Amino acid sequence: MRSTGTWRGRNQAFTFPVAASTLKAGENTLTISVASGSTASDWWLTPNFVFDYVRFL
C-alpha cells in the first residue's frame, strides 16, 4: 500500500486587509504564496499548508 497524507491540523484563519486604493474596477489579481524560513530539496517536503477556504470580503 502507498503511504498517504492528511489535512488535519490546528485550523487557523489568516486575514489580510486590502486598502481600497489597491483595488480597481475591472480585473484584479490576487496571488497567494507560502511564507516560511525553512527549505527542503524534495518539493513535497517544502513548507506548505492545506486550504480550508479562501474568501474575499
Place this chain on the structure above:
Amino acid sequence: MEVGTVATVTVTAGSTKTQNIASSEAAVSPVWSFGDRDGTPRGFYFADKIERTHPTIGSWPAQTLTAVSFAQCRQRPTAKADKSSLHPQGSSPASSFPMALWQGQNQPLTIKFTLTAAQVKASTVDVGVTSSFAGGRPTVAVNGVSGAIPDAPVKIDSRGVSRGALGSVRSRAIDRG
C-alpha cells in the same frame, strides 16, 4: 478557529436551565469564495484522495483561477436551489483549486476577479488553513501590493499533507514454538 464564546452552565437537580450557544461570529457575505468554511479542504483538488494517496501521485501546477462574485451569480440564477453549492457562472470549479500550496511546487496560486466600481472599497482576503508544515503560512499580494507576512503558526509534530503514515501493511514471520 473560534466559532463561539465559552459559556458555563450550572445545572442543579430538578431544575431547568437555558443557555444560548449560538455562534458569536458575525455572518458575512463574501464577494467571492472558494471552499466551504468547514475546517476541511473538501471539494478542492486531491481532497478526496489525500486520505489514501500521497500528494506526489497528483499533478500540482501553479494555477490561475477565476473568481466571479456571488452578486453577479444572483443576477443570473442557476438551477441550483442550495446556496452552499452556488457556483457563479464563469468561476473556476472548486475541483481545480489545489487543496495544498507548496513553496517548492505550486506557489503562487493566482486568482483573477472582477470588481464593480461599488465593490472597490477597503476589503479583506481571508485564508482558512487546516494544517501547515515547516512553518508554512499564506502570504497574499493584490495587484502586486503585498500584505503583511503573518507570524509562523504553531508547529505540530507531523509531516502533514505529505506524511508517510497510515496505509502500510507489515507482516512478520512467526517461528514455530
